[in-house]
Amino acid sequence: MPEPEKQSNERKTLDDRQKMTELERIRHSCAHVLATAILRLWPEAQFAAGPPVENGFYYDVDLPHRIAPEDFEKIEAEMKKEIKANNVFEKMVVPREQALKDAQSGRLAALGERGFPSKFKLDIVQNIPEHEPISYYKNGDFIDLCAGPHVMRTGNIGAFKLTSVASAYYKGDEKNPQLQRIYGTAFKNKTEMEAYFNMLEEAKKRDHRKIGQEMGIFAMDPDYTGPGLPLWLPKGGAIIEELEKLAKETEFAAGYQRVRTPHLAKEKMYLTSGHLPILYAESMFPPMELDELKNKPEKRDERDQLGEKVEKLKSLVLAEADNLVTEGEGSTQRTDLVGQEREKFLLEKIREIRDEGNLDPGLASLLAEFETEHGNLLMMPQPTYYYLKAMNCPHHHRIFAAEPRSYRDLPLRLAEYGTCYRYEQSGELFGLMRVRSLNMNDAHIYCTEEQFAAEFNAVNEMYLKYFKIFGIDKYIMRFSTHDPSRLTGDNAKFVNEPELWKKTEDLVRQTLIDSKINYVEVPNEAAFYGPKIDVQVWSVIGREFTLATNQVDFAVPKRFGLVYRDRDNTEKTPLCIHRAPLGTHERFIGFLIEHYAGNFPLWLAPEQVRVLTIGDDEALVNYAKLIVNELRASMVRAESDFGTDKINGKIQRAEQAKVHTMLVIGPRDMEAGNVSVRVHGKGSLGAKPKAEVITDILQAIKERRP
RNA sequence: GCCAGUUUAGCUCAGUGGUAGAGCAACGGUUUUGUAAACCGUCGGUCGCCGGUUCGAGCCCGGCAACUGGCUCCA
Structure with a gap:
């Protein structure tokens, strides 16, 4: 390791x-x-x-x-x-x-x-x-x-x-x-x-890009679909289905509720969440513009010109306001604010000064002109902007806000296999491991501070459960904390809540220590809204990456004004845990392909069973068809190869396709009510009664036998 | 995004300025088969895209795109 x-x-x-x-x-x-x-x-x-x-x-x-x-x-x-x-x-x-x-x-x-x-x-x-x-x-x-x-x-x-x-x-x-x-x-x-x-050389053979293509799991189509946007072929779709089944069962048992949310949202969503103002904008696809004036160029020009004028006036006003507020007495400066929030704050301040009658007349008329023109601009239809979501949390926060919440509702665990889109830099794209469209095994847990440790531990337990199923034994939990010097200023990277940072980081650290989980602390790498734990794994070929994540968010629920009514009849903001134990389908399946070298266990194998006949004699084919139908009736992914090729050829093709179980059927088997079992990589296991074989296949799938 | 390399048939790859090739796959036949390839035939390409040099470019030069290896960033 x-x-x-x-x-x-x-x-x-x-x-x-x-x-x-x-x-x-x-x-x-x-x-x-x-x-x-x-x-x-x-x-x-x-x-x-x-x-x-x-x-x-x-x-x-x-x-x-x-x-x-x-x-x-x-x-x-x-x-x-x-x-x-x-x-x-x-x-x-x-x-x-x-x-x-x-x-x-x-x-x-x-x-x-x-x-x-x-x-x-x-x-x-x-x-x-x-x-x-x-x-x-x-x-x-x-x-x-x-x-x-x-x-x-x-x-x-x-x-x-x-x-x-x-x-x-x-x-x-x-x-x-x-x-x-x-x-x-x-x-x-x-x-x-x-x-x-x-x-x-051996490692190259396990590369998920190579195996993924050979097995028909996914395809990349940079010319038509676009770089970093994988197409899941039916075999990949089968793996996805199994992973989602696993996640849904596990999460249901753990008290999660499933939700569904759209792939995009209005600009306001991300201005509120902080994704747009705080250094995340470049990771998002550029917005889609919806504009009533789209087909009225002259109206549009008029609005553009007015818009430019308003911007010019605004920047003049803001420059003055900046001087007044930052040089003025009483230290009302708010250096933590950036972008639109800062503008809003400065405008409020300068209006206060005017309302008190203390504003220089020149500046006052500039402000008045700005307000008039701004009003005129707002009278015209404005374009609206929609963004593809880069994260599911804002949508889930709106689900939290959709109904009044009581402390009795908490912990509220909202789960969704949500599709997100991130504009990764072109040089970052890498097979399935780094893509621009991703399906996250996402959930957000809203809870009180008292509930935090138990919830956080339950999430960690879930990780360990999954790792056991997949036989992942090399991993490390990286606990990322914030950098106090980057709360404010031009290179601000974290929300400016020093107290909350300290409190939640202590909370997480203590929980980690108590649970005796092996972890390393990584300074300065937290998410902008709170500390996080990344689960880092190594694929068999030594590739290292973050597979899963578990993040604390004390900031964004507050920005959305999320509250629940507590026992004492006051409103409180919940803590939020973002967690994605199976990461994204893209990265997780990329990892699994390399982990298993494409030789998936039966429950995950895209093609679980292939029935091969020795010859194409009609009676034999009918017997084989019955077996395929019986398996498919039980949701087993069974395929048939009833052609006229030699049996050695059929076996070779099935082995190369990494089919998990091959059922070879010849006249001898049919007469005895048997099937001959061959398992990928293990060779022939001999003839067994048909019923026994089918029962064992169903049982192995149900148990998710490794 | 940055630096370097790569791009020829669905896949793996030959092709050093003079008529684009092989194996596998696909398709059509023949073959009736017991645990990793039966046989014959057919189809398949604006050599990533655009431009330049040349009598002539898959090959030389330039631009762009995608991919690969890194850097920065991240699930």
Whole structure:
């Protein structure tokens, strides 16, 4: 199991670094060899960071020449020379001044002095804490700023290969320059490296995109449907049905109620929820416009011109109002407000000042003109905007609001397999794992603070129940909390409710501790409305991703004004738990395909049973048809192959299609009232009485036998 | 969105500037079969799209799109 990565961007301590395994040392050393080779070819290269990573290493380099895979051969040739030279990795501890001087003269991450500074190394030196010693590692002519550790000699790198080139921002920050990241891998010897590449080949065969296509589970149709919008073929539809059945049974037993909501909603919904104002807008598809004036261009132009005029007036008024309110006495500033909410607030304030008669006459007439024109604008039909929903919660909140609620209604658990649409960046799309249309195993639990721990635990129990069914044993719960420095200001990412953040985070942390669930705390990654727990899993081929989620929301119910009447006859806002134990169909099925390598257990298998006849003799086919009909009458996905092919051919096709159970029927079976059972991957299990076989199939499906 | 690579028949892939190919699948026949491929034939392509270079472009050049590997982001 891959170790969970260090979640923070903090520097590794020197102690941490000493814990590097031998393989990591080999790879880290190989990164230095890579830099050495690149410098021999391009002496002007500027290096940033070159660490070992999970399956190898990389080195980030800034270089006018674009390194392409065609360059790998000559780079590898230079690397081989360096390894053959078997140079010692020599550690040198230097005074800070020396390091600064060498960075300035371009000596760091270089083969010799250069006429220009080693700019990234200079930056790195300047950021090394005062108390920490500074060291170099030298192999041959190459000297690099490096805390180590390394292998003894370059010759200790038994086998290596450059694998790919990608771009990466310096220090992972979008605002920093983009560097070329050269990836490679290294091993103690050739045999181990070959084993690794063989493993990669095997992994490719389990890729859900490949198996999904081969088995006919889903199709992508970027030209017609659009990128990231999978089409579920009948076989995928069958898996979806089974997952929904499982979720519905489980949720019904746990006291959930099912609801259905539309796929879109008016702009107001998302202005209220905060999705549009708070940094979520770019994840939503752009709005659909409904406009009465659509076919009246001249009216429309008139409105547009008036609209521009109003906007101009408004910005003038707001600029003045901003000065008045923020410079004025009494600290009425509300720096937490953004966008439309801030405008609304400023307008209210300036009207108050006017009503008190304290407004400068010039500004007052500007305000009056704005109000008149704004009024005129509102007299005209306005376009309305609809958005595809990116989340189900706002709709569920409106269901909560649709009826008066009492404390007796709580906890209220609303469940829906809701379809959401998210405008993921084009580079993010990835098979079924990252898509733009997604079906969430969603539910929202509205509860009181007292009920929170029990509800939260029940959700966690549900996760564990599902994981057992699917045989998922590698997972970790990531508890994401907020960053107090990002509650306000331009880079605000979280709703500005410091008290509530603290309270709910403590509540969740305590619940996690009490339940003894294995978790890691991840700072700064909460949802904008509250802390969350993501369940991270690893597919069998080592792909890591968030499968399920469990989030606390203390903010959005308040924004929607959701209340229930409590025992003491006061109105209170409920807490809301968002939870999606099966995540989305898209990601979950993508995961399951890789998890099972397409060899689904009987209950999930798209084609559960295929009946194969030996020959197409009429009596035999009739007997086989009876079996298929009997299975289908019990909702078993059974298909038939009654053609004239040889039985070996029929079996081969069924095996390749990963049909779970094959029932082979020849004259011998028919006479004895038997069927011959063959299970995918297990070979022939021999002939058994028909009734017995059917009963066992039904039982295995019912139990969801693994 | 950014960097790099890729795109030829439904699928897997050949094809180095001179008449677009193979296997599987599909379709039509022949074959009557006992646990991973019986045989013969037929169909199938504006070589991702648009433009350029050339007497001539699947191949060389440019733009766009999609996909793949990463980066940033996330269920």
